Amino acid sequence: MTLKKRGKHRYGDRQEDIQAEILRYSSENGYVAQHFADAVCKCGGRLFGVLLDDNEGAASRTCVACKLQHPIGDSEEYLEEADLGECACPCGNETFEVTVGVSLYDESEDVRWLYLGFRCPTCGLTAVYGDWKNEFNDYRELLARV
Ligand SMILES: [Zn+2]
């Protein structure tokens, strides 16, 4: 782990650092993330523009390389109601590496809480941009749709 703190932000130099930040954030939140998945486009791309509404619990990513749009997790069900905003790093960059972490109910494969973490490849800022209660029955299936 190479997460470094500068001011109130944390900075990482690899996508794995997003996991570390989700772990830290989720520990404070009370529902610790146990499973993770990195977003990878069908084309192999790992940089995305992201539209997000964390009240509605919906996010959609667009691959920088091939422009394919993909709803993250089970977001498709909520996109219609969502008031999506474009995510931007404080440095001005609007494309990110994306990792999702989930917390499960005890002794269960059912999801309880979802965390959406980004790392900015320009300045390295690594943060949880959204988290919400997510009731999905099988975490493996949810993470396969990240
Ligand atoms: Zn792509």
Ligand SMILES: [Zn+2]
């Ligand atoms: Zn940045």
